[in-house]
């Protein structure tokens with residue numbers, strides 16, 4: 001089989017979702033670190049929305065983490081990253097959507113403001129935006145996750161799934177922005193994130209990204 005290519009810089013939470021799935025399934029790939037925002041015309045030809053990630057196997061190209069993960073599941077079913085039970089499968093998709101939309105709008109703010117804005121855009125961090133995300137927007141979302149995790153090791157199907165991959169990915173960016181979940185207020189969420197981020201797949205990816213940030 002042609003060596004797959006994953007287009008997109010690793011610090012993107014959506015690219016990370018795919019990297020974790022590839023690692024869990026033991027799929028080797030080449031990484032092409034396309035930056036988001038203003039990608040070139042060749043990249044737009046394979047990812048028409050101009051977003052990262054985009055996955056490639058020879059002539060086959062597929063943008064969007066929420067399309068790439070199901071493709072990987074079909075081509076490499078083991079280990080399964082989607083529950084087999086219909087209801088748990090649907091719940092896993094819901095948590096993925098919740099992460100990709102709601103958590104994305106909260107957890108990436110400290111990272112975007114304090115890192116991307118400063119390093120790549122030459123602007124000062126908007127600390128008011130960071131505080132708004134942390135004090136107004138995060139609490140209801142973290143309360144929701146805390147409630148959903150009651151009595152559960154994983155979010156859906158009693159197994160590690162796309163729900164956990166997506167949820168945990170956004171908290172990596174939050175940590176890179178210098179913020180963590182308050183374990184006193186959200187103990188289940190904090191413990192869950194520590195477990196998911198401690199899996200060999202996630203741990204290696206986070207350590208690699210940290211080394212990239214330090215270098």
Ligand SMILES: N[C@@H](CCC(=O)N[C@@H](CS)C(=O)NCC(=O)O)C(=O)O
Nearest residue numbers: 012014036037051052053064065066
């Ligand atoms: N639904 C997409 C979202 C991907 C996405 O928003 N990626 C960001 C980087 S983290 C991006 O490329 N943004 C550039 C833009 O919106 O133009 C997915 O799951 O892959």
